[in-house]
Amino acid sequence: MKRFTLKNLFTRSSAGNTLKERRRYPRPIxxxxxxxxxxxxxxxxxxxxTRVLRQAGFKTLAxxxxxxxxxxxxxxxxxxxxxxxxxxxxxxxQATRQIRKNESTSHIPIIIVSGEQQAxxxxxxxxxxxxxxxxxxxxxxxxxxxxxxxxxxKTDA
Numbered sequence: 530m531k532r533f534t535l536k537n538l539f540t541r542s543s544a545g546n547t548l549k550e551r552r553r554y555p556r557p558i559x560x561x562x563x564x565x566x567x568x569x570x571x572x573x574x575x576x577x578x579t580r581v582l583r584q585a586g587f588k589t590l591a592x593x594x595x596x597x598x599x600x601x602x603x604x605x606x607x608x609x610x611x612x613x614x615x616x617x618x619x620x621x622x623q624a625t626r627q628i629r630k631n632e633s634t635s636h637i638p639i640i641i642v643s644g645e646q647q648a649x650x651x652x653x654x655x656x657x658x659x660x661x662x663x664x665x666x667x668x669x670x671x672x673x674x675x676x677x678x679x680x681x682x683k684t685d686a
Contacts, residue, residue: 560586563680564605567591568598568624569613569642574665578611585673595619599627602634609680612659614643614650622657629658638679642667 565587567578575591582589590605592598595612596619602610610628614621621641628634640661641654651662660682661675 560588563608564588564590565676566598566601566605566607566610568593568595568601568610568616568621570594570616571613574613574642581669581672595621595624595627598624599631599634602628602637603631606634607637609676610637610639611642612639614641614645614654622653625654625659626657638682640675640679 565582567575567582567589568591569575569578570593572593575593579589579591590601590607592601594616598610598612599619601607612621612625616624619627621643625639625641628637628639638660639658640663641650641659642663642665643650643654644665646664654662660679663672663675
């Protein structure tokens with residue numbers, strides 16, 4: 530499997546897009562009032578997601594494993610969680626299940642972000658309570674589209 534780096538974590542849909550065309554949601558001046566928890570054991574992925582999300586105006590938190598992610602979700606109650614699957618100790622499916630079973634965190638939307646494209650991972654992700662699924666490397670446009678769609682569903686509910 531190809532190693533993830535900051536350069537190849539995000540793919541671009543087409544190189545010819547202008548900034549105006551690429552950005553569907555204009556950035557608010559003071560940033561978004563949303564906090565996103567990134568749960569991934571890869572420092573590269575956490576750094577890349579944090580950088581891209583903060584540049585877009587989001588607040589971010591990071592956890593390096595599932596157990597830490599569950600604890601941070603309980604402590605900070607983020608608006609959205611980006612959850613990796615393969616992590617040491619508590620994996621992403623187990624962490625998602627624990628977040629869903631806890632009354633104080635069960636409402637938080639979770640997007641599974643995995644390096645695997647297998648249908649079984651998507652099936653189990655949905656089964657344990659994930660709202661959506663993305664595969665790495667992540668297309669920047671689809672990344673933000675899923676985030677905004679998931680956050681909109683949460684605020685509409």
